[in-house]
Amino acid sequence: MTDTWVEALAGGKADLERVSTAQKVADMIRSRVLKGELEPGLRLSEEALGTALGVSRNTLREAFRLLTHDRLLVHEHSRGVFVRVPTAADVRDLYTARRVIECGALRLWPAADKAAKDAVRQAVDFAVKGAAKDNWNDVGTGNIRFHQAITRLAGSDRLNEEGDRLYAEVRLAFQVIKETRSFYERYLVWNRTIVELLSKDEVDQAVESLAEYFRIAEEDLVTHLPSS
Amino acid sequence: MTDTWVEALAGGKADLERVSTAQKVADMIRSRVLKGELEPGLRLSEEALGTALGVSRNTLREAFRLLTHDRLLVHEHSRGVFVRVPTAADVRDLYTARRVIECGALRLWPAADKAAKDAVRQAVDFAVKGAAKDNWNDVGTGNIRFHQAITRLAGSDRLNEEGDRLYAEVRLAFQVIKETRSFYERYLVWNRTIVELLSKDEVDQAVESLAEYFRIAEEDLVTHLPSS
DNA sequence: CTTTGTAGGATTGTTCAACGATACTTCAAT
DNA sequence: ATTGAAGTATCGTTGAACAATCCTACAAAG
Structure with a gap:
């Protein structure tokens, strides 16, 4: 009958998972956008945001890539990342x-x-x-x-x-x-x-x-x- | 009547857009997965793939992040990126x-x-x-x-x-x-x-x-x- | 034989610096 | 008003370095 408590603990496995910094940053940005703190049209400068959040530019770029599919941000080649302006x-x-x-x-x-x-x-x-x-x-x-x-x-x-x-x-x-x-x-x-x-x-x-x-x-x- | 030819040319605007190396790499990986060349369960080593494709590890990581939402790859923290094994x-x-x-x-x-x-x-x-x-x-x-x-x-x-x-x-x-x-x-x-x-x-x-x-x-x- | 513990190796995740590429802005010339 | 050139800002990419994490192999203990 050991299976019961093993399964019960295994249910918490997801809580133990490491979360990458890039994922955390992406989640935070998404949350801010949805709360209206980052308004439509705002440009998210890698330099400024990376410094403010204390993460490297590469990590921030990874976070932006994670957010691409959400369509909350718009990634424009060579111009930067913007909060989408809904039309x-x-x-x-x-x-x-x-x-x-x-x-x-x-x-x-x-x-x-x-x-x-x-x-x-x-x-x-x-x-x-x-x-x-x-x-x-x-x-x-x-x-x-x-x-x-x-x-x-x-x-x-x-x-x-x-x-x-x-x-x-x-x-x-x-x-x-x-x-x-x-x-x-x-x-x-x-x-x-x-x-x-x-x-x-x-x-x-x-x-x-x-x-x-x-x-x-x-x-x-x-x-x-x-x-x- | 200049609007007609301007519009006709503008229709080709999308063809002129620069595509980042990360996006290209992501598209190529996706295509290979769908063609069955990268079979389910395969682990895509950053080192090996970055060297093979002639791109830096950071660029490859960006490509992996782009592919996350497709669910064709599985990104496991600290363990690498794998082609998904459908269940x-x-x-x-x-x-x-x-x-x-x-x-x-x-x-x-x-x-x-x-x-x-x-x-x-x-x-x-x-x-x-x-x-x-x-x-x-x-x-x-x-x-x-x-x-x-x-x-x-x-x-x-x-x-x-x-x-x-x-x-x-x-x-x-x-x-x-x-x-x-x-x-x-x-x-x-x-x-x-x-x-x-x-x-x-x-x-x-x-x-x-x-x-x-x-x-x-x-x-x-x-x-x-x-x-x- | 099985389980546990430890050390070493491989590689992922992140940071940093550097440089090329690209877009934007400003100013001058037409 | 339009075009062209120069300068600036910053994005996109590269590569090196190091910390963090996982995996493997081996030894010790039961």
């Missing part, structure tokens, strides 16, 4: 991709496991509680969790990863909008409608509702962004 | 993701533009011609194009990128199977069926057929791969 075209593309992925994942609701379904509901409950307390940060967080939970209904790590990537770009785009309260207020109503439809197993209607939500959220963003 | 769990996850994405994109067939629809048909035609000539390489290529064309029905660059990434992993997994002719022969029949259904605008049936195809292709692979 209306970006948003159109993002929402097209999200519509396919999230609506596709939502169709799997009937076959999804209980934990995945609960996560969808809990995200909306969290946002509702936030709204009752006038805590709009929580409402925004709940909205994020709701959409991530929908993608997770499919149960695919790869799909989750891509969904998170798309969502991060949406968050970057939303930073252009200074006042987001009214948007989240409205989105919460929508999300509650979707969850109610799901509770009644009206999946097709929920999918339609989600698609309609995407059309509206897309227009909200597009009207605030440069056309190119 | 049955990988394949399960891949096909779950592809089912959501490709079936979701296929639903958009009615609203898709003519060029995108033609690409789907042409891919199957190409494979059919290849089969008639006993050119199974062409059949395989046609299958790839078919699936890529389906994803492209949605018209989203981000979705195309992810679709291609997933497909590349599938190709890596398929390298475990030495003899693929019988698979592609069967898949071609399936693809033709799907195209016929689409021609009759029976989109729901086409989506169902594609989903069924994925279930079968998934089992084909899973039965040939290590469980972990």
Whole structure:
């Protein structure tokens, strides 16, 4: 019966893994971008940032390369690395991709496991509680969790990863909008409608509702962004 | 009317862009992996590869970082970079993701533009011609194009990128199977069926057929791969 | 024979300095 | 206003060096 405690400890293996400095730097930059601390258009000078973070230029370049696929930064040959300036075209593309992925994942609701379904509901409950307390940060967080939970209904790590990537770009785009309260207020109503439809197993209607939500959220963003 | 020729030349702008050595090295490694020249499990030594390619270790490391998101290589801290060994769990996850994405994109067939629809048909035609000539390489290529064309029905660059990434992993997994002719022969029949259904605008049936195809292709692979 | 501990070797991860390549800015000439 | 040249900033790459980490081999202990 030694296998039980060996397995229990092995579960913590991931926590022991060494993380390279380049990975740490990349994670930190990503986090700062998503918090709006590094605003769109900002140029990240290797010299300045390397000195500020106390890492070598080579390590920083490795971090930039790690971040390339996130599309939060733009790496321009010989000119440097910039925080991406989201455009209306970006948003159109993002929402097209999200519509396919999230609506596709939502169709799997009937076959999804209980934990995945609960996560969808809990995200909306969290946002509702936030709204009752006038805590709009929580409402925004709940909205994020709701959409991530929908993608997770499919149960695919790869799909989750891509969904998170798309969502991060949406968050970057939303930073252009200074006042987001009214948007989240409205989105919460929508999300509650979707969850109610799901509770009644009206999946097709929920999918339609989600698609309609995407059309509206897309227009909200597009009207605030440069056309190119 | 100068705008016409200026625009025509500007269309070639992308061809003039400088490409970093790191990017070139990454592209070359990716291509070699997909061609099966670097087989699953192989360890890519920085020293050996840097010397062989005539690039510095730092440049090679940047290339490895660029390749991380492709999931074709696995970067293990302090141990090096390896060509990924696909497992049955990988394949399960891949096909779950592809089912959501490709079936979701296929639903958009009615609203898709003519060029995108033609690409789907042409891919199957190409494979059919290849089969008639006993050119199974062409059949395989046609299958790839078919699936890529389906994803492209949605018209989203981000979705195309992810679709291609997933497909590349599938190709890596398929390298475990030495003899693929019988698979592609069967898949071609399936693809033709799907195209016929689409021609009759029976989109729901086409989506169902594609989903069924994925279930079968998934089992084909899973039965040939290590469980972990 | 199996397990543990230690030393040595290989190589990865990071830093640093240097230099070539490239883009940008400024100024002068047309 | 446009073009060309010079100067500057910094990115892209290289190579050397060293610390950190993993792996292997061998010896000792049970």
